[in-house]
Amino acid sequence: MPSTDVILNTTTAGETVICYHCGTACLNRNIATDEKFFCCEGCLLVYEILNKNGLCDYYKLQNHPGLSQIKAGRQDKYAFLDEASVAAQLYSFTDGNHTVVNLYIPGVHCSSCMWLLEHLQKINPGITDSRLNFTSKELTVRFNLEKISLRSVVELLATIGYPPYISLDNTQDKKPKGNSARIYKLGIAGFCFGNIMMMSFPEYFSLTSGMEKQYTELFRYLNLGLALPVFFYCASEFWINAWKGLQQKMLNIDAPIALAILITFTRSIYEIATHTGSGFLDSMSGIIFFMLVGRVIQERVYSSISFHRDYKAYFPIAVSVLTETGTAIRNIQELKENDVVQLHHDEIIPADGMIVKGEARIDYSFVTGESDPVIKEKGDTVYAGGRQTGTELTICITKPVASSYLTSLWNHHSFQKNKHTKNNKESAVHVLSKYFTYVLFALALITGIFWAFRDPSKILPSVSAMLIVACPCALLLSATYTNGNLLRLFSNNGLFLRDADVIEPLGKIDNIVFDKTGTLTECNDKTALTGAVFSAEELASIFTVANSSQHPYSRALVRFLGKYPLQRVTSWQEYTGKGIEATVNGSRIKIGSASFLGIAPTPDHANVYISVDEKKIAAFRFYAGLRTGVPDMLRQLRNKFRLSLLSGDNEREKELVQSLFDSGGQLLFNRKPIDKLHYIASLQEKDANVLMIGDGLNDAGALQQSNVGITLADDINNFTPSCDAILSAGSFTSLPAILNLARNGRAIIRFSFFISVIYNVIGLSFAVQGKLNPLLAAILMPVSTLSIVLITTGLTYFAARLNGLGKQSKPEVN
Amino acid sequence: MSVLFLLVFASIAVAGGFLVAFLWSVRTNQFEDQEGSAMRILHDDPVPNSNVSDNK
Structure with a gap:
């Protein structure tokens, strides 16, 4: 048996092949048909469906247009759509037969997607017609309820690689038209x-x-x-x-x-x-x-970004409830105490409950920030917002959805606060326009009194002319146009602001608080397997064992190993919190902690140890490494801002980040969400303008408390709590440039304000004398407006170019 | 000079025509999806018995 180094295993067959469907590099050549290779069974399945229905033009329009199917969904994931009340909420029209439904499909990205989604009727004749709005990624499907159910339509879409995004949001408030x-x-x-x-x-x-x-x-x-x-x-x-x-x-x-x-x-x-x-x-x-x-213009910029989402979007819309007669699918609002709910892998716990059956490995990272799953057993209490990462779990609801921990966390007064009053100082535009109005009234009054003594016939013409010519239009436009432009530039660079009011506080930022896990760090590929060298066959056995476990370490190991054919397992036993022991192909594989294997831990405290037949021993280490470019970015930022770090995690990676923060900033670990909130509040008491960058629900309080809260998202269609802005992870390193641009934006607004004040002074000086004629007004007002438009647009683009944000194209969105 | 009356009303009528055309195009959602139509027009109609061929 030739022993091969693990690093080389992806290229065992020599030249790498890429998946015909999605373009991902294939790990081997095992999955193939018609001389085409696929990375996984899912991609092959999609190809076969399309081939059977004569839809292979899909592959001619673009090379490898598909999306990777490696992460396949659960079989009855869409079972809740069989519930008539749930389905009815999603229909935009139905006469009981002909039905129209609008589905949001985040995966749409190229003309092939469009072609395929508009030919659904070829795959299932129950669908009469489908039409895609490419810009808003909304698919309108007309189908016949007698021939195909909504669930089948959605499942069909999911099978061909375009799962629609369905959540409570779709059902509770319809988008304004x-x-x-x-x-x-x-x-x-x-x-x-x-x-x-x-x-x-x-x-x-x-x-x-x-x-x-x-x-x-x-x-x-x-x-x-x-x-x-x-x-x-x-x-x-x-x-x-x-x-x-x-x-x-x-x-x-x-x-x-x-x-x-x-x-x-x-x-x-x-x-x-x-x-x-x-x-x-x-x-x-x-x-x-x-x-x-x-x-x-301003509205257009963010119409394509569905933005304000609350926690409801992240809960499953319906759950399986065990009743005396069997399993029923129920809306989460209808959950009552003592309902017995069945949870599958990767589902979020909808309400607090007690475990009845199964072993829970709950990932509470949304709530506490701690990424290691918590292991709970029968009789233990689990809280809403956690995600089950083990297998099947049955819980008995102890509190209805509304009063659960997560909801109360969300309902904490700092979440309720009106975002606009958060920055207690009103935005400069409003202050100045208010100021402007009073000054104008005062001037008009003085002018009126003056003319009352000199020439009463001129009171009306002069005062009304003042109010006409001194309209704050140019003042208002300077902010509108600058902000509109900045919004567009920001979104081109992967930062999506909730609204234009965020730009001003963003430009005032002097303190930046980072969350660590998922923000500065990510689970990266900087993994290493040290120790014994395994043969390909042994690696396949290790892969088989690790693949059967949902533990994050096992998942990391599986990711690291790549794809191997599954081996025959004769015995398998998982010891909670210790490891797995299994017999595969006659050899005994142990994966787990050092004590589980009965060996001394390596000096670098590897995460996982592997032994084959207790002879060949290897240590597997994976790092939550810093995102690429983060050190450089922090070095740039720390010259201008005071940086601090808040982490819900333990201090394991303290040394990783410590050198990157200057002495002024603070590094705090083991913080609960509420601590993060208090920390930011304490900074604000010292008149700091705080920018918080976090990644999840657990930071929601801090994001809200901060002057500007930015969520970092790996996928902008992804999970995002209410915050002021979303920054796509790929653009994280352009943060210094973005903050600079926001500062420049303030300067541009002030400059154009100044220009429009000059226009107003000229106009008013004529008006107070009662000499404003239509020609002057007709020249002054449009010219002031137009010049403001040109100045603001030109300067914002210039500032963006200076900051290196000008020419960047839209970030890739999967 | 009375030709001016005619000209003024004619020009307003023509401009009004364009306004109506604009409002109609907004009303029929022609500004809804500007990327989609550009792609859709490039899609060929399905050819009967088209055989599956490689694009590599």
Whole structure:
């Protein structure tokens, strides 16, 4: 038997082949058909289905378009869709027969996906039609309930590699329907603005005196007619927002805009009706048009990111409940005390309960941050939010879902706090606009009093002109456009902000708090097997044994070993917390702790020890290594920010990270979620602006307490608690550049603010004298708006280029 | 000069036509999925008896 080094085993057959379906490198050539190789049975299955149905064009459109099927789901994962009440919530239309359902499919990524998903009717004739919205990754399937059930449709999608994402979110609140109303408004405002502008040209060039009076009048009334839809329809959101603000006795940003629009419109009507002038309808519709453009851009940027998700999205939507008659599928809201629930591998515990049967290996990393699973036995209590990583587990619910530990953690007052009031100082835009309004009123009052003594006939023209020309539109636009642009630039670089209000606090950050596990570190491939050298046959046996266990160490070992054919096992015994002992192909394999094997631990405290027939002994070590680029990134950051580290884990990896943090920062281990929250609160008491970067539900309190909370996600469609932003893991190292850009963003806003203040000063200086004529207003207002747009857009792109964030393409999203 | 009346109304009518076209295109969801249609048009209609062939 030739003994081969373990590192080389992936290339046993010489040249590496890649999976025909998904393009992953195949570990061996065992899985093949039609001279095509596949990495796993799942990929082969997909290929066979497509081949049988004549859908192999799928592979012609793109090379290896499929998604790896290595992680296959449980058989009855979608059984809950058989429950009529669950299924009915998901239908967007049904007459009991013809049914339409919208499914969100995160796996969609190329034109082959689209082609396949739109040819579902070839695979199952029960499906009449399917149509994919590529941008929003939503598949609309029409099918006949008599021929195929919703569960079968979903299972079909899962089998061909496109499992839909179904969670409570889908059923509880339906997504608001598009923003087409705003697009209508934009179209109409643009149309009216252009035409009003055109018909105001004679007035601009003072050609009216030479013209016949009838034309002047005609143009003015046409302008008025065109301004009506702008005033009543396009500007409606400003009215509504301003009114809502006033009801709460708040002067929000829309209030002065609404006031300016109202005054402009009334004065224009007055002038036109009394034949004293042409009014300022062109300025009014122009301003409304440009402001709508700004809001549409801003909305577009994050419409494709489904963002605000709460914990409900991570719980299974329904669970298997054991009843006297058998197993029933029940909605988790309907769970009651004393219900007996069956949990499968990788399912989240929906509510606190007591173990009735089976052995629990609960991964509480969402709740406590500790990544090692907790082992519980019959009679022990398990808490909601944990994930079962062992096999089948039966628990008896002791508390209904709402009052469980996780829910109460989530309902802690810091989670409830309104995010907008979190940064107690209001954003600069709001402060300045409020300030602006008062200053404007004061100035208007002084002007009015002044003219009351000098020339009472000028009170009305001058005061109204002031309110018209001093509309904070340019001020508002500078923030809208800068932030809109920054949002786009950030999302191009893998940072997805909840909304634009996050940018400002992000630019003020002076303290950064990192979570360790899953944020700075990841379970990487820096693994090593030292000691005896095993033959391929022995490795296959070790693989077989490790593969049968769900322990993270076993999983790490399986990942490390790669793929081997499963061997015949004659005896198998797992000793809780110690290891596994098994007989495979006649040789006795032991995998476990040093004491379990009866040997002395290696000096580097390896995680797992392996012995074959108690003769060949090897130590397996895997590291929770730092993510690539993290040391460099921390070195860059620590010059500008005070860094600290909070970890729910033990101090095992302290030396790994200690050198990377400067002396000013703190490294704290064994922190519970609430400790993390308190730590951040204590920093904030010292007037620090804290950025928290974490990865999971256990950091939720800290994320919320911090001025800006960023969740690091390996997959942006993945698990994310409510936070201010999601940073995709691939872009983690661009964090310094991102923070820099946010700082620049603040400077850009201040600069364009300054410019628009100058415009306002010029405009007001004419207005107070009662000399504002339509031409001046028509030049000043659009020019100020346009120049603000150009300045902000240009400067943000320039700043992004300076920070090296300019040209980056969208990160790969699986 | 009365030709101006005609011109003004004609130009507004033409512009209005485009406005209606725009509103119609929004209403019929033509701006919903801008990437999808670009890909869909490149997909060939299924050829009867197309045999499975490699793309390598």
